[in-house]
Amino acid sequence: MLIIFAQKKLDTFNLIIISAVILLLIVFIAYGLFSKNKKEPIASTNDQLPRQMQMMAYERLTILVDRIALPNLIARVSVPGITAQEMQALLIQNIKEEFSHNITQQLYVSADAWTAVKNLKEQNILLIHQYGKTLPPQATGLDLNKNLLDYCMKNKKGALHEVVNEVLNFEMKKNLLG
Numbered sequence: 001m002l003i004i005f006a007q008k009k010l011d012t013f014n015l016i017i018i019s020a021v022i023l024l025l026i027v028f029i030a031y032g033l034f035s036k037n038k039k040e041p042i043a044s045t046n047d048q049l050p051r052q053m054q055m056m057a058y059e060r061l062t063i064l065v066d067r068i069a070l071p072n073l074i075a076r077v078s079v080p081g082i083t084a085q086e087m088q089a090l091l092i093q094n095i096k097e098e099f100s101h102n103i104t105q106q107l108y109v110s111a112d113a114w115t116a117v118k119n120l121k122e123q124n125i126l127l128i129h130q131y132g133k134t135l136p137p138q139a140t141g142l143d144l145n146k147n148l149l150d151y152c153m154k155n156k157k158g159a160l161h162e163v164v165n166e167v168l169n170f171e172m173k174k175n176l177l178g
Helices: 002-037 039-068 070-077 084-101 103-107 111-134 141-154 156-176
Strands: none
Touching (some): 039 103, 039 156, 084 103, 084 111, 084 141
8 A cells, every 4th residue: 555655646746747847848938939029129139239339439440540649649659769760660650550450440430431540540650751751860759759749730730630530420420329
């Protein structure tokens, strides 16, 4: 009799486990069907990703423009006691490095915005070369920096970084903020 009672108890226990497993399967199947029908919120989240990447690209390019603006660049990388040629090489190297670190941002911004950033880079390198050539061989890095800063203050083209920042801000607001 004890064996029959134990067998009935075991059958009841197995029945409860089997029922629980079936219930869990039903819950998982229902969840799977429910989540398949709810793809719209997931898609809208994925739609936000390109916008976020574009926003980050405009932010990074704004930082790049600020870092390669001649007044900021000179203040950041100026080394006392070096020659004008050494300073010229240092300034150009920094511009190229900053630009290469951000080259992939062109994938997320308009062609006009990217062209504006490239033009700033090229203009700054050209200015550094031009002013470097006008200095005598014994000129110091300080002489080169002074001439470049004078140019920036006296000439509107010297403030091209401000124009490029305006382009980036305008496009970001137009394209991403409505």
